[in-house]
Amino acid sequence: MPVLNVAVLATESLLRSLGKISDSRDVESYIYKEGEGTERRVLSMIRPLKHPESLRPLLSALNVADSGIIEVREINAAVGEAMVAYSSSKLKNGHIIINPQEGDWIDPDKLSLIRDQAGLNSWKIHDSLPDPHDIRSELLSRVRDDAEAEDFLVSIDQHFIVKGIGLVGIGYVRSGMIRKHDSVEIFPGGHVGVVRSLQVMDDDVDFAVTGDRVGVALRGVQDNILDKGSQIVSVGSKILTRMEKSEVKVDMSVFQKNVLKNGDIVHMSCDLQFIVGRIESVNGANMVIVWDRPIDVRTSSKKPPLLVQLDAGPMRIIGSITDIHPA
Helix, strand or coil: CCEEEEEEECCHHHHHHHCEEEEECCEEEEEEEECCHHHCEEEEEEEECCCCCCCHHHHHHHHHCCEEEEEECCCCHHHHHHHHHHHHCCCCCEEEEECCCCCCCCCHHHHHHHHHHHCCCCCEEECCCCCHHHHHHHHHCCCCCCCCCCCCEEEEEEEEEECCCEEEEEEEEEECEEECCCEEEEECCCEEEEEEEEEECCEEECEEECCCEEEEEEECCCCCCCCCCCEEEECCCCCCEEEEEEEEEEEECCCCCCCCCCCCEEEEEECCEEEEEEEEEEECCEEEEEEEEEEEECCCCCCCCEEECCCCCCCCEEEEEEEEEEC
């Protein structure tokens, strides 16, 4: 069923007005469904927990999101960093909701200036809490069911063993369509197996498409091959490229003041992977990064990888990687 994934930085009460909680891990998932049968459309709202203390849950949500919501309780560095993160993820559509703490006031003009500087000019600012129906309706209008004729990629963020079934990975279809009984290859490792069964929103299905949160039961593989960030592709697919060292070009975030230098430790977030690297050389926006292990990533994607520096103070987002290939 067509689904729109929405990365939401907001209070629990706002999320509960928009959907029903379905899952909680380092992020919470809230679901809203409209329509029946082939006309059903779904909003999957992903709320990162522990931001700004922990950055990775926000990055994971942004990896899979196509729209966003930011609830602003006060204007601070965390709000600025969040806006830059959403902008670097190329989320062109979203809502910024002003909802100050009791007794406080937020200047909409000041917030609008920060929004524009961060690159979210097309996002709508709400001066007060909007009607949840209006937000849902606008988001539902962005749900698309266009089938993409490209190799499938499923990125995993949970895995477990089910008695009588075996190894199950939970994650998101990042591209294409995965089908029951497909022969698949799992990276890292290049392990080969077969899709035993698929589940989307607790329903057994024969296939899952881009945007779906899917459970993939595997057979013909060992129980210990999956980890957070594992990638599942069709056997022989060329969608992933293995790299030990990468040449990257970075679109630097507007508020980033740190100057990167040789030897700096950075992290790349893409397709639910969080990869550690060390900068070998810097030439303006172009860098060579040596990874702490061989990586398997896409060199072309509508959703650019994010480069971050966890010890960079209040602005940890370096920017988006617009080009990556083996060095």
